[in-house]
Amino acid sequence: MNFIETGDFLDHIDEYKEQEIMSNMQDIKEYFLRNPWWYTKEYLDKILKIVDKNKVLYGLFNDEKRFSRWEEKIDFPEKLKFGLEIEVSNIPLDEIKWIFDSNSIEYIMEILEVPTDISNAIIQNSDFQKKNEFNKWIFSPEAFTDESEASTPIMKNNLYDLNQIVAICTLFKALNARLHEATGLHINIGVDYLECNKKAIENLLKIWGECEELFFKMANPEGEEIREEAHTMATPIKENIQNFFEEDRSIALETEEDMEKFLYQIQARNRLDKIIAWSNIGPEYYDLGWDLAYAKTDEEKIRIYHKYEEGIKKKEDEKSQVRWTSINFNHMEWNSDNAGRIEIRIFNSSLEPEIIFQDLELVGKIFEVSLENAKNPNYKKDEFEKLFLRDVTETNKINNLLNLLFDKSERKNIFRKRWKSIREKSEYEKYRSGIDTFER
Numbered sequence: 124m125n126f127i128e129t130g131d132f133l134d135h136i137d138e139y140k141e142q143e144i145m146s147n148m149q150d151i152k153e154y155f156l157r158n159p160w161w162y163t164k165e166y167l168d169k170i171l172k173i174v175d176k177n178k179v180l181y182g183l184f185n186d187e188k189r190f191s192r193w194e195e196k197i198d199f200p201e202k203l204k205f206g207l208e209i210e211v212s213n214i215p216l217d218e219i220k221w222i223f224d225s226n227s228i229e230y231i232m233e234i235l236e237v238p239t240d241i242s243n244a245i246i247q248n249s250d251f252q253k254k255n256e257f258n259k260w261i262f263s264p265e266a267f268t269d270e271s272e273a274s275t276p277i278m279k280n281n282l283y284d285l286n287q288i289v290a291i292c293t294l295f296k297a298l299n300a301r302l303h304e305a306t307g308l309h310i311n312i313g314v315d316y317l318e319c320n321k322k323a324i325e326n327l328l329k330i331w332g333e334c335e336e337l338f339f340k341m342a343n344p345e346g347e348e349i350r351e352e353a354h355t356m357a358t359p360i361k362e363n364i365q366n367f368f369e370e371d372r373s374i375a376l377e378t379e380e381d382m383e384k385f386l387y388q389i390q391a392r393n394r395l396d397k398i399i400a401w402s403n404i405g406p407e408y409y410d411l412g413w414d415l416a417y418a419k420t421d422e423e424k425i426r427i428y429h430k431y432e433e434g435i436k437k438k439e440d441e442k443s444q445v446r447w448t449s450i451n452f453n454h455m456e457w458n459s460d461n462a463g464r465i466e467i468r469i470f471n472s473s474l475e476p477e478i479i480f481q482d483l484e485l486v487g488k489i490f491e492v493s494l495e496n497a498k499n500p501n502y503k504k505d506e507f508e509k510l511f512l513r514d515v516t517e518t519n520k521i522n523n524l525l526n527l528l529f530d531k532s533e534r535k536n537i538f539r540k541r542w543k544s545i546r547e548k549s550e551y552e553k554y555r556s557g558i559d560t561f562e563r
Contacts, residue, residue, distance in 0.1 A: 129154040133166045141174045148182035155183065156299050159213055159269055164221065180230050187297040189236040193285045197480045198534060199487025201280045204313035206257065206464065207288065207479065209273045210472045211300035216264040216271045220251050222298075223262075235297055237290045244287050248276065260291070270306070277313065280487075285480065292474045304351035306472035308479065310486045314455050314462035317490070321374045322497035327465075328389070330489055331450055332364030332557070333510055334524050337517075338449070339554040340546055341485065341538045342469045344478050348545055350471045354553050357449045357468040362557030363392045376457035387428045390448045392421075395428060401444045404434035481537055488528040503527060513560050517546065520561035 124132060129150045136144065144151075151170075155163040170179055222228050223246070232242035249260045253274070261274040273291050278284040317323040331338070336359070339349060367388050375381040391398055399411045411427055411434075418424045435443045446453040449469050456463040470482050495502045506527040515523070521542050525535040545551065 124150045126154060126157070133169075136166065136169050137173070139173070141178075144170060144174050145178060145182060148179075152183050164218055176225075176227065177230055180227055181234055184231055184234045184297050187235060188293070190238070190241075190290060190293045192238070193282060193289050193476060193480070196280050196282065197285070197487070198484045198529070198531070199280060199491050200316075203316045203487055203490060204277050204279055205483065205487070206277055206311040206313075207273075207275045207483075208307075208309040208311070209275075209291065209295075209474075209479075210265055210270065210302075210306040210308070211272075211295055211474070212265075212267070212270045212303055212306060213301040214271050214295070214298055215269050216251065216262060219262050219271055219298075223249060223251075231294065231297065232290070235290075235293050237293065238286075241283075241286050241290050244283070245290060260287075266305070285476075288479060289476045292476050292479070296474050300474060302472045302474070305356075307350060307353070307356065307468060308470040308472045308482060310467045310470065310483060311454070311464040312467070312486060312490050313464055314457065317462075317494055318498075319457065319462070320494060320497045321376065323494045324374055324376075326493035326496055327489065328364050329368065330493065330510065330524075330527075332361050332368070333560050334520070335359055335361040335364075335449060335556065336551070336554055337521055337524060337542065338485075339469055340542045340551055341521075342482070343471045343541065343545075344473070344475075345540045345544045347471065348548060348550055349469075349554075353469065353471075356447050358394060358447055359554050359556035360390055360393075360448045360450070363389050365557045366392070376455075382455070382457065383429060383432060384425060386445055386452060387425050389452060391428055391445050392424075395424060395431075398444045399427075399431055402431070402435070402441060404431070404438050404441055408434045484534065485528070485538060492528060513562075515561055517561045517563065 124147060129147070132139075132147060133151065133154065151166075155166075167179070222231070228246055229242065232246070245260050248258065249262065250256060251262050253261055253263050257277045259276055263272050263274065264270070265272050273295070275284075275288065275291075278287075317327075339353075339359070342349060372388065374385070376385060387395075396412065396415055399415060402408075408430065411431055415424065415427050418427060432443065435441055443453060445451075446466070447468070449467070451466040451468055453466075454463045455465055467486050473479050473482075492503060496504075496507060506523070509523045510527050512519075512523065521539060525538060529535045529538075
């Protein structure tokens with residue numbers, strides 16, 4: 124059948140018997156692949172009244188690309204904890220929930236040849252509400268009705284955890300998930316890895332402030348440009364970091380007030396007007412924008428930022444837009460039992476495990492180098508010093524950065540090729556911030 128004939132067949136599906144439906148399952152599958160999942164489910168519900176569920180699901184998924192086990196750990200410390208937020212479109216949250224609630228998920232995972240221990244780790248530890256439960260897979264809605272997000276539990280660099288990510292990618296691809304100019308991949312690193320070492324945070328900031336534009340250029344697979352919404356949702360902050368160190372600021376994170384000042388200086392200072400304008404925190408805060416227009420000193424602006432944060436905390440359904448930066452410290456709780464996380468927001472979403480794990484390696488190595496040099500100033504001392512040379516070309520700068528982060532040539536080449544493939548694209552002009560750290 125052609126596309127139109129298949130649509131007509133589905134519109135009259137209750138007139139057919141099981142054998143006729145199953146004999147046309149390949150055409151039905153191709154029809155489903157060209158339509159949103161909610162549209163698919165409307166027909167699927169009708170088909171399931173006639174045909175056994177297992178036969179239908181096998182017919183829809185039996186020739187999908189199967190699960191392919193990940194065999195090696197990735198290149199960063201096993202004690203470093205991480206979490207991912209993988210955004211997709213074309214699958215509303217209600218439909219993912221339906222797949223789980225109807226127990227179809229077990230059979231789909233079996234058809235996709237996901238090992239039982241890996242599928243059980245996902246199925247038995249899943250939820251559909253964000254409740255700060257970091258031991259579960261959380262599926263949640265995104266901005267638009269057909270967008271969803273899968274958030275991992277807290278994970279480590281072991282094959283059991285990595286293969287759960289592979290399984291979710293396999294499942295989303297089988298469900299015809301799509302990516303577009305707004306879907307991102309957010310990587311969260313547990314702050315406990317940094318051992319409350321302020322020098323490690325300082326190293327992290329200095330590396331980011333020196334090379335932020337290069338990180339944007341290395342963020343995605345070779346030839347793939349950064350998503351359109353990244354400039355709003357992952358705003359560059361190199362300018363803020365540079366100003367922080369030029370003013371000889373010291374990192375103080377002992378109190379809630381310290382943390383608030385830190386977030387203002389690093390993430391909000393050059394964009395506080397936008398942060399306030401984006402928010403909807405109630406009429407008693409309508410004067411904040413007016414007050415900011417007349418504020419002259421940093422102290423005055425910090426007071427305005429404090430009032431803004433007070434308003435955010437009072438309104439449960441409003442989140443602070445301060446988090447919309449390339450690197451986000453908004454979830455960090457430095458001196459608590461749960462030190463929270465630092466979020467990297469620059470990456471496009473991906474359903475290719477190899478790409479996701481490359482992105483994880485890049486972030487993991489930034490944290491590893493930041494901590495190891497903080498504990499031992501001689502750790503990669505020469506590479507650190509070369510990173511801060513500014514009378515160098517962009518090519519020199521990327522080489523110095525990759526030499527600091529990676530020891531193996533093949534790992535360096537992955538990110539060098541990413542950078543080289545888009546380095547001249549005009550789109551990246553808007554990701555420049557602050558003073559240039561290499562010659563153009």
